[in-house]
Amino acid sequence: MAHLTRRRALTTLAAAVAATAAVPGYAQASERGRGPRPLLRAHAHNDYEHPRPLLDALDHRFASVEADIYLVEGRLLVAHDPVDLDPKRTLAALYLEPLAARVRANQGSVYRGYRTPLQLLVDIKTEGAATYLELDRQLRRHRHLFTTCTHGRVRTGAVTAVISGDRAAREPMERQQVRSAFYDGRLTDLGAAAPASFTPLISDNWANNFTWxxxxxxPAGEREKLRSLVSAAHREGRRVRFWATPDGPGPERDAVWGELLAAGVDHLNTDDLAGLEAFLDAHEK
Structure with missing residues (x-):
């Protein structure tokens, strides 16, 4: 009798646990130590122009941010145009040091409890080779923070730096056997010899490739072209991003974002952090 009573109690407990787990919000509440879920397809274009560079994007759960840099008297300054350069707005102060502090606080990740790395896309605005060499030196100061590639073997870190902008950066990067950064390719790099361990990201101008x-x-032909390009990149182990997509609030922007998601584009480009966050959350529901 005692055995039967105990078995009934265990059955009742198991049913209660299963019912509780089905309650909306229970899983999130029960995963102690886990923070807000990052939006893996959200990319903050011109992130440094927001009131709180990096921090605003993280508050909106973006998994990718972009910073333009200039090499000025040995310092890497963040700005869109030379007229906006400010010696206080360095890449280290706005991005590298805050990210290092956040990863320490979150025990190894940008988003607490999530191991997917944050992408830091660095767009070089001055001469590429010299600017990259200084950037490489600064990234190595935080080597524990970044995804690295050693003789073609990738070790994932909390942050993955990808270098875009002036194409002269490519040559010194290709000579390195050990790197703390990766290269942002173009659609013309699909099918090329460079492996995904060097060029994991393919970015291109939407307006140069599509009229819609x-x-x-x-148009059916453009939809087929988009999906074919994304499939080709994914077969090579590369991610895809388009810039210059419509970014003003409204049905046109939502339609383009919807097609990008349906095609499997990995990063949606925006300056409207709240707008893309709301769109992705609604799409997921």
């Missing part, structure tokens, strides 16, 4: 800007249905 979200008004009416996307």
């Amino acid at each position: 800007q979200g008004a009416g249905p996307i």
